Structures are given as structure tokens and as C-alpha cells.
Amino acid sequence: MKRGLFTIIGVATGAVGAVVLAPVALTMAGFTSAGIAAGSLAASMMSSAAIANGGGVAAGSLVALLQSAGAAGLSAGAAAAVASVGGAAGAVVGGAADLLSHSKRPPSPEEEDDEEEEEMEMTQELIVDLRWIPVITLIATGAAAAGAIVAAPAVLTAAGFTAGGIAAGSLASSLMSAAAVANGGGVAAGGVVAALQSAGAAGIPLAGQAIVGAVGATVGAVVSMASNYTV
Incomplete structure (x- = not known):
């Protein structure tokens, strides 16, 4: 298996999974579309925030932001942040899987004949493998996921x-004409064309944001890893 494949899979899966599961996690915590659920973690957080702020929950606070997301859904900025964290986490897990999968390969006949050469080669390979989960890759993954989601509406x-x-007279107009001809x-x-116009008119839905974030995160990870091997 090619080195880096697990990392790329981890980035895409992490970005999509984080965006898709975030609303579920908010609901389970008690931040629901009908308000904060009694007896939930959200209720405990609201109570603590109210005590700390003299009786009320401050606008723009963590509790207020989470309840807003639970009631109205993730904003583009929130989805970008969630996809960034998920993609970065996926990169770490995938990079670790890459490291393990390539550190267990059987030694070649030449390495068996020369123990010292084997140890040196495995040490060099380990150093190279570790470069697949550098800080720059995580930064690139998160930035690309966030950038893709934020830039998509523009x-x-x-x-x-x-x-x-x-x-x-736009590209969209040309695509619409071509689609109309093709569909009689x-x-x-x-x-x-219909899906893109729906996103342009009403905003990108959660599933679309997950896909955009995953694509952006994957591209960022691939570019970063490729640059690591050319320096």
C-alpha cells in the first residue's frame, strides 16, 4: 500500500464525519432546536454560565453559540472550524496508521545479511515516516478545509x-443552457446545475459543507505531504 494513503483517507473521513456528526453531538448534549433540554449537559453549562455572569448567559458566549448552532444549524464559519478540527484529527490518526503499516514490512535478504545496514535503513525510514504527520500538514489540512467552506459561496x-x-452571460448560464439542451x-x-443554483440561492446545506470541507482538507494534506518530499 502506498505511503500516505491512510493519511489522505483519514483527512477526508475526519472532515466529513466531524461536520455530519456535530449536529448529533449538539443534540445529545442538550442543545436542541426547541431550546436547551432540562437535565442535560447543556443545562448544566447554562446554569454555570448564568452564575458566572450574574444571572444571565452573555451573548456571544460559548453556551449561546452552541445553542444557536443546535437551534439553527452550523453556520459556514462553524462548519469550517469543525471540518478543520476533524480533518486534522483524521490526519493524525491516518498518519499513525501509515507509520505502523510501513514499519512492519519484512526485511529484505540484503538486510538480513547485514544487521547494521538494516538498523540504519529502518532508522532512516522511521524518520521519513514521521514527516507524514508534521505540524505543517495539520495546519494545511485545517486551513484548506476552512478555506474551502468559507470560499464556496463566493x-x-x-x-x-x-x-x-x-x-x-455567466458560466452558470452556459451550464444551464447545456443542461437544457441535453435534457430536451x-x-x-x-x-x-439545479444543485448548484439551490446552493447559490439558499446556501450550501450541511452535507454539501461536509463534502466541500473534505475535498479542501484532502487537497491541503496532499499538497503539504508532497512538499515534504520535495524538500
């Missing part, structure tokens, strides 16, 4: 998928 608008509809005069519901 990219859609620039392409012509706007809140007011598809902009005339209309744009198919659920097609790429």
Missing part, C-alpha cells in the same frame, strides 16, 4: 449561481 456567486437566480429543453431536478 465561488458560486462568481460563477453566476446567485441568490437572485442564474446571472445572464429543461434542467433536470437534482442535476448538477
